[in-house]
Amino acid sequence: MDDLVQITLLSLGVSGIATAISLLIGLPLGTVLALSVFRSRGLVLSVVNTGMALPPVVAGLAIALMLWRSGPLGDLNLIYTPTAIVIAEVVIATPVILGLAAAGIGQLDPRLQLQLQGLGASRLQTVWWLWREARLSLVAALMAGFGSVISEVGAAMMVGGNISGQTRVLTTAIVLDVGRGEFGTAIELGGILLALAFLVNGVLTWAQQSGQRR
Amino acid sequence: MDSDADVRPKPLLPSAGQLTPPNAEAHPLTQPVLEARDLLVVRGGRHVLDIERFAVAAHETVAVVGPNGAGKSTLLLALTLLVRPQRGSLFLHGQVVTPRLALDLRRRIGLVLAAPMLLDTSVRQNVASGLRFRGIRGRQAGIRVDEWLDRLGILALRDRHARELSSGEAQRVSLARAFVLDPELLLLDEPFASVDVAARAQLIDDTERLLRETSRACVFVTHDLDEAGRLGTRMAVIVNGRLRQDDVPQRVLSAPSDAEVAAFVGVQTRLPGRVESVHDGLAVVDVGGRRIEALSTLSPGRQVMCCLRPEDVTLRVSDRFSPAPPVTSARNHLIGNIVKVVGKGPFVQVTVDCGQMLVADVTKMSATEMGLREGESVEATFKATAVHLIALPL
Numbered sequence: 077m078d079d080l081v082q083i084t085l086l087s088l089g090v091s092g093i094a095t096a097i098s099l100l101i102g103l104p105l106g107t108v109l110a111l112s113v114f115r116s117r118g119l120v121l122s123v124v125n126t127g128m129a130l131p132p133v134v135a136g137l138a139i140a141l142m143l144w145r146s147g148p149l150g151d152l153n154l155i156y157t158p159t160a161i162v163i164a165e166v167v168i169a170t171p172v173i174l175g176l177a178a179a180g181i182g183q184l185d186p187r188l189q190l191q192l193q194g195l196g197a198s199r200l201q202t203v204w205w206l207w208r209e210a211r212l213s214l215v216a217a218l219m220a221g222f223g224s225v226i227s228e229v230g231a232a233m234m235v236g237g238n239i240s241g242q243t244r245v246l247t248t249a250i251v252l253d254v255g256r257g258e259f260g261t262a263i264e265l266g267g268i269l270l271a272l273a274f275l276v277n278g279v280l281t282w283a284q285q286s287g288q289r290r
Numbered sequence: 291m292d293s294d295a296d297v298r299p300k301p302l303l304p305s306a307g308q309l310t311p312p313n314a315e316a317h318p319l320t321q322p323v324l325e326a327r328d329l330l331v332v333r334g335g336r337h338v339l340d341i342e343r344f345a346v347a348a349h350e351t352v353a354v355v356g357p358n359g360a361g362k363s364t365l366l367l368a369l370t371l372l373v374r375p376q377r378g379s380l381f382l383h384g385q386v387v388t389p390r391l392a393l394d395l396r397r398r399i400g401l402v403l404a405a406p407m408l409l410d411t412s413v414r415q416n417v418a419s420g421l422r423f424r425g426i427r428g429r430q431a432g433i434r435v436d437e438w439l440d441r442l443g444i445l446a447l448r449d450r451h452a453r454e455l456s457s458g459e460a461q462r463v464s465l466a467r468a469f470v471l472d473p474e475l476l477l478l479d480e481p482f483a484s485v486d487v488a489a490r491a492q493l494i495d496d497t498e499r500l501l502r503e504t505s506r507a508c509v510f511v512t513h514d515l516d517e518a519g520r521l522g523t524r525m526a527v528i529v530n531g532r533l534r535q536d537d538v539p540q541r542v543l544s545a546p547s548d549a550e551v552a553a554f555v556g557v558q559t560r561l562p563g564r565v566e567s568v569h570d571g572l573a574v575v576d577v578g579g580r581r582i583e584a585l586s587t588l589s590p591g592r593q594v595m596c597c598l599r600p601e602d603v604t605l606r607v608s609d610r611f612s613p614a615p616p617v618t619s620a621r622n623h624l625i626g627n628i629v630k631v632v633g634k635g636p637f638v639q640v641t642v643d644c645g646q647m648l649v650a651d652v653t654k655m656s657a658t659e660m661g662l663r664e665g666e667s668v669e670a671t672f673k674a675t676a677v678h679l680i681a682l683p684l
Contacts, residue, residue: 187407190372194401194477195420195467198393205419209410 079241084268087245090158091226094165095173098221102170103214106177107203111189124178127171132164132224136231139164143235156237161245164231173221180213181206215284219277226273246272321384322347323475323507324369324399329378331364331531339364339375339531346475351501351508353522353539355515357554361531362511363404366479369509370396382474397424400468404480406460408452413444416452416463420471438470441500458489462496469500476501478510482517494520515555519543527551544599545678552597552680558639558649559598562682565590572674578645582622584677593682602676603650605640607660608669622677624648624670631662638662642670 109120141147143155143163154160184206192202207214229247236243238252246269253262322345331339339361346352354362367373369380371392380387380395387395400420408416414435421431439445442462447455455463461484468476481497482490498521501508512518518525518539525539527546535547546552552560563577565588573586575596582596608625626644633639638657642648648670652662662668 185405185407187403187405190367191401191403191407192419192423193372193396194370194399194403196393196397196423196471197419198423201423205409 080265080268082241083244083246083249083265084272086158086243087226087247087269088272090161090232090245091165091222094162094225095169095218095222097162097166098169098173099218101166102173102217102221103177103207106174106217107181107207109174109178110181111203111206121178124171124175128175130168130171131230132168132228133230133234135167136164136234139167139231140234155235156239156243158236158243160235161232161243164235165225165228168228168231169221169225172224173217176217176220177210177214180210180217183213184209212284215280219280222276222280223273226269226276322381323383325381325384326365326369327379327381329365329368330376331361331368331373332376333364337531339368341365341378341528341531341533344369344526344533344536346507346509348507349505350523351510351521352524352526353518354509354511354526354528355513355518355554356528358513360528362513362528363479364531365528366401366477366509366511369477370399370401372396398473399475399477400471400473402461402464402468402476402478402481404483406457406464406484408455408460408463411452412448413439413450413452413455413463414448417466417470420467424471434470435466438466441469442466442496456486456489458485458493461485461493465497465500469504469506474507476506476508476510478508480511480513482512482514497521515543527554529554546597546680548680549595552595552678556599557597557678558600559596559603559647561596561598561646561648563594563596565592565594565679573679575677575679580624580645582624582677583674584679585675586679588679588681593684595680595682597678597680598648598672598676600639600649600651603648603670603672605642605650605652605660605662606669606671607662608667622672622674625667626670628662628664628666628668631657631664640668642668644670 109117109124139160140155142149143152143160144150145155154163188209189202189206192205197205227247229251232238232243232245233248233251236245236248238244238248246265250262250265250269253259253265325343325345326341327343329339329341329344330337344365354365356362364373368375371380371387371389374389382395382398409419417435417439418431421427421434436445436448439448442465444459444462444466447459452460452463461481465481482493485493494517501521510521522539525535525537525542526533527535527542529550534551535542542551543555546555546557549560561577561582563575563582565586566574566576566581567590568586568588571585571587573584573588575582575584575594577596584596588594624642624644626642626648628640629643629647630641631638633654634651636654637651638654640650640652640657640662642650650670652660
């Protein structure tokens, strides 16, 4: 039972931290992408969109190669640690949040930016109010980002190693249990995973809706 | 309200290039609040705006008019550096505004766009937004917000959400949001265009009153000449990105500077001719063999265009039994056949073929009384003073 609690908390913690870091990277970059006009904008957009469809195993493979003992970052001794899973999940979630944030902000009327600036908003004030206007899309981007990592298994397996008590998360535990034929435990873990996803998205949806009513 | 000093931001950088507040001693009253010189905006390789000088003085309301796509809104955005001109300089109270000082400039003006562009929050929060950008919050901000909601007649709506407003109410919020800043200059881009017709007249009345009460310098863009004539103390006509005429509204309407301005301001009769003679400021112009008298100082031989507003032409059914009208030297009489009769609001617009096409506005009632219809022969009369001559390029 303790095992179950530990696995669940690790899943939640790793995905939560990874989503938060992805938000910190993806939101500013997505904002810049949505608001600025530059020549290679189309290229950057297609790279981001490709990133949104990046297969987690490929992300996992890339991070595994980097962190492998003989790899370029091998000296950091991060392979098979929760930190390694966080890094891989950041790589997976950042393009999702970046792309959806850029789309959400890009959907705002461009005249809104002019109006805010025309009322004397500084650059930061303008961005803050644009985020506020796009908050429904931004919360949706956050949910999509979290969803992409909480349910991910390939990368977590590859860079985390599914070590019991250390890097075993819900998804990798399910894979292991199914491999062993222990369907009862697998179903139990699956139920927890679903409940977790429902809970987190429920909270975010509630925040989104109440923000809209206000 | 003595809150000028509060609206202005604390100096961002106490550098020598900082825009300083206006100072009556240092700046004579004649100095414009905002002046643009040698302004060029290029978009897609096209010169969308190319203006030598445009200025607005204190207490002045400049109506910027022109056809759609002429560059009116671009001018407004260029004046706030929201559109970066390729060339040109801006002066606020005589001081150069560099792009680095753009925020400083914008915090001294108030901008209202054609669409209200309200934020997704309450009416009060919307009106307070510009104050918040300037660091003014709390009670002081609340008092000012309520005052302006009241002056625009929307105090009762203050806790409503911006989404729940009609077009007229929304634009009132947008106006309040600009007025509450107590700006040195108001810039309004088609402020009544988004408002439904029923609410528009009242909103124009209120805006006119507020501009007068606050005696705020204002530049407002419109394509509606009635609005421009009512609110504007000056009218600037922009056609194809160029400032063609900048004068008091009455002169722009009656004495347009060129054929395109004439067409835009509703001068429908534009007859090409040649000045035959000029005596004591009264010119005789040969228009396709007919003589028209007009007030002018142009020299004989000059090719001109005779401009005539439709409301200055009177029609009379030519009837050989009725006595000839009294002939005065300064009156023009042309006989012709009606070729077109079109209803236009309370008027009927009649086109008469007098060798050249002449357009006259006649009230519906007199059109019926006179039995004006196509094919009928009529006499068109207009004063020499109603004719405006535009000298054509030599």
